[in-house]
Amino acid sequence: MRMIDRLFGRTDTKAAEPASGARPLFTRVGPGQAIGTPRRYDRLADEGYRQNVVAFRAVNLVARAVASVPVLCFRGDEELVDHPLLALIRRPNPRLRGENFLYNLAGYYLIAGNAYALAVGPDGRPPRELWLLRPDTMAVLEGRDGLPAGFEQRVGGICQRFGAADVLHLKSFNPLSDWYGLAPLEAAAMAVDAHNDGSRWNLALIQNGGTPSGVLYQDGADSGLTDEQFRHLKAQVEDRHTGPVNAGRPLLLEGGLKWEGMGLSPKDMDWASAKNMSAREIAQAFGVPPQMLGVPDAQTYANYAEARQSLWEDTVIPLVLDILNELSHWLGPRFGGGLKLVPDLDDIPALEAKRAEKFNRINSADFLSRDEKRDALGWSKGGREGTD
Numbered sequence: 001m002r003m004i005d006r007l008f009g010r011t012d013t014k015a016a017e018p019a020s021g022a023r024p025l026f027t028r029v030g031p032g033q034a035i036g037t038p039r040r041y042d043r044l045a046d047e048g049y050r051q052n053v054v055a056f057r058a059v060n061l062v063a064r065a066v067a068s069v070p071v072l073c074f075r076g077d078e079e080l081v082d083h084p085l086l087a088l089i090r091r092p093n094p095r096l097r098g099e100n101f102l103y104n105l106a107g108y109y110l111i112a113g114n115a116y117a118l119a120v121g122p123d124g125r126p127p128r129e130l131w132l133l134r135p136d137t138m139a140v141l142e143g144r145d146g147l148p149a150g151f152e153q154r155v156g157g158i159c160q161r162f163g164a165a166d167v168l169h170l171k172s173f174n175p176l177s178d179w180y181g182l183a184p185l186e187a188a189a190m191a192v193d194a195h196n197d198g199s200r201w202n203l204a205l206i207q208n209g210g211t212p213s214g215v216l217y218q219d220g221a222d223s224g225l226t227d228e229q230f231r232h233l234k235a236q237v238e239d240r241h242t243g244p245v246n247a248g249r250p251l252l253l254e255g256g257l258k259w260e261g262m263g264l265s266p267k268d269m270d271w272a273s274a275k276n277m278s279a280r281e282i283a284q285a286f287g288v289p290p291q292m293l294g295v296p297d298a299q300t301y302a303n304y305a306e307a308r309q310s311l312w313e314d315t316v317i318p319l320v321l322d323i324l325n326e327l328s329h330w331l332g333p334r335f336g337g338g339l340k341l342v343p344d345l346d347d348i349p350a351l352e353a354k355r356a357e358k359f360n361r362i363n364s365a366d367f368l369s370r371d372e373k374r375d376a377l378g379w380s381k382g383g384r385e386g387t388d
Contacts, residue, residue: 041112041136048185048192049111054279055185055192057293058286059110065316067103070344071324084126085335089327092130093120104132105170106319110286113181114138115170116151118162119331126334133167140169140179148179168330170323188285195278272296287315308350317345 048055072079073086080086090098108115112135119127133153141161143149151167153160171181185192276296283290289307324341332339345351 044183044185044189045111047196048188052192052196052282054195054282054293054295055188055286058283058288059107061288061292061311062110062286062315062319063103063106065312066106066320066323067099069316069320069348071098072342072344074340074342075338080339083335083339085331085339085341088127088130088331089341094129096132101130101132102323105323108132108135109170109172109181109319109323110184112136113172113174113183113186117168117170119166119168119334127331142179146178168326170326184285188282191278191281191285195275195282198275198278287311305350305353309354312348312350313354317343 049059050056071086071089073083073089074080089101092098092101096104105115105117114135116133116135116138118131118133120129120131121127137153137155139152139154140148141150141152141164143164148164148169150164151162151169153162172183174180174182176182279293279295280290283293283295289310291304291307292311320343324343328339328341332341
């Protein structure tokens with residue numbers, strides 16, 4: 001079975017002995033070997049996103065959920081309804097609205113394990129625009145103190161460099177690299193290959209009339225086929241009995257030739273079960289309940305509502321919080337500091353049941369005063385504390 005190429009590795013470096021109290025040394029991974037390079041990203045994007053319906057659906061499901069969450073801006077406990085940072089998030093650049101910006105950012109992160117955003121504006125002033133940079137065009141310029149010294153982008157033979165403060169690098173945890181994240185698709189690579197190759201095998205079988213492969217042989221012949229006879233027979237089989245047009249055409253044998261099937265049928269291979277198992281593994285890599293992707297026999301939860309709630313609580317909300325925390329840390333100081341971007345989870349339909357349960361539990365607590373109940377529900381701060 002063809003597998004996605006694995007390009008892990010690292011360059012040899014000669015590290016000096018650390019002085020007392022010095023920062024730890026970091027593995028130096030060159031751009032050609034990193035997670036998210038063109039050789040890795042294009043394969044993951046092609047095999048795992050463009051050609052695999054399960055991964056495609058999982059990425060879009062999570063990314064669209066992330067983009068659907070309203071973003072609020074706070075300075076301490078004060079909500080800032082009209083603030084330049086909030087306006088920038090809602091309209092990062094002339095080409096993208098805020099929802100599309102977050103959708104694409106999450107999509108890059110899920111496919112490559114890395115997502116990059118560039119802040120554009122006057123030096124020392126708040127940025128006027130935010131632009132996403134495709135992960136396969138980016139490389140980290142490694143710093144000796146464990147922090148990036150900058151970033152380099154190569155597009156169409158043109159190279160340009162950006163300062164470390166001008167680029168947000170959102171990356172997942174990668175135990176094999178200090179500079180690049182690990183893509184969920186990399187963890188699911190074997191399942192993606194098994195799923196894709198299973199579909200290709202089934203399509204090829206259908207195009208050949210549903211007949212598994214086999215072999216032509218002579219039984220009890222005095223002599224074997226001559227080279228000319230072999231070439232003629234091979235050409236006849238290829239021209240008349242392969243491809244969708246020739247599916248089901250009978251094979252007429254003569255001269256003592258016999259047919260012996262060698263391939264396995266879909267039933268023999270338990271094809272459907274194998275594909276469903278691969279689909280479940282792909283869903284697990286993205287943190288999506290399999291039944292939300294239409295995988296048969298994957299009823300992990302009692303009903304769809306429970307699966308949807310699990311998707312939000314275990315996958316979407318942690319990713320939203322991670323993205324907004326990184327944006328706050330990156331952009332907040334440029335707008336005067338003390339700013340924090342937070343998600344507004346009060347109107348998420350998938351969490352309605354949990355909100356109602358929490359309200360009833362607190363409202364029925366007779367030992368709490370009215371003000372204490374409001375505090376517990378987060379209403380004293382505008383109801384912005386989520387569902388916990």
